[in-house]
Amino acid sequence: xxxxxxxxxxxxxxxxxxxxxxxxxxxxxxxxxxxxxxxxxxxxxxxxxxxxxxxxxxxxxxxxxxxxxxxxxxxxxxxxxxxxxxxxxxxxxxxxxxxxxxxxxxxxxxxxxxxxxxxxxxxxxxxxxxxxxxxxxxxxxxxxxxxxxxxxxxxxxxxxxxxxxxxxxxxxxxxxxxxxxxxxxxxxxxx
Numbered sequence: 632x633x634x635x636x637x638x639x640x641x642x643x644x645x646x647x648x649x650x651x652x653x654x655x656x657x658x659x660x661x662x663x664x665x666x667x668x669x670x671x672x673x674x675x676x677x678x679x680x681x682x683x684x685x686x687x688x689x690x691x692x693x694x695x696x697x698x699x700x701x702x703x704x705x706x707x708x709x710x711x712x713x714x715x716x717x718x719x720x721x722x723x724x725x726x727x728x729x730x731x732x733x734x735x736x737x738x739x740x741x742x743x744x745x746x747x748x749x750x751x752x753x754x755x756x757x758x759x760x761x762x763x764x765x766x767x768x769x770x771x772x773x774x775x776x777x778x779x780x781x782x783x784x785x786x787x788x789x790x791x792x793x794x795x796x797x798x799x800x801x802x803x804x805x806x807x808x809x810x811x812x813x814x815x816x817x818x819x820x821x822x
Contacts, residue, residue: 641803649776653741653796653804656774658717661689662767663707665698673762675708677750680759681767682710682720717771722809724769727752731812732805741773741796743805773801 645652662674678686689707737743748766805811
């Protein structure tokens with residue numbers, strides 16, 4: 632009963648004030664290899680094929696001797712998707728998990744992350760032997776209209792705490808818009 636009341640409260644809040652309804656600001660797809668060179672170039676090519684947008688190299692922020700990473704060394708590739716491209720890619724990734732997301736994937740600010748162990752599991756993705764198979768991580772950022780005030784360059788200002796998207800509101804948004812099932816523990820699937 633309390634769960635239905637929360638859902639109704641969010642729906643009523645979003646309908647009464649359109650500036651309260653969350654939206655997907657961006658989807659960031661990341662593949663890390665830990666070293667520069669040919670492997671990084673392969674990963675960038677895979678990322679460009681998956682997202683249909685340009686992939687950029689990500690540099691290491693600090694030295695990690697155990698993994699052989701130096702500060703400033705290119706170790707990963709990422710691609711940022713916005714708008715309709717972000718929605719399409721998110722739907723493709725959710726198809727891999729049968730439209731289910733773990734509740735623990737959401738943080739307290741409404742963002743969530745998903746990992747895919749083999750990129751060829753995505754629909755309409757073909758295996759290319761020269762590139763191999765790799766996994767990727769995807770992070771989704773949900774915001775309300777007006778959140779840009781916090782991150783813009785000119786006249787940046789603070790936003791109140793109630794303007795952030797809560798964990799429960801992000802879960803309801805994904806349930807209503809993308810018809811996602813939220814699960815506490817995902818059972819393992821064997822292929």
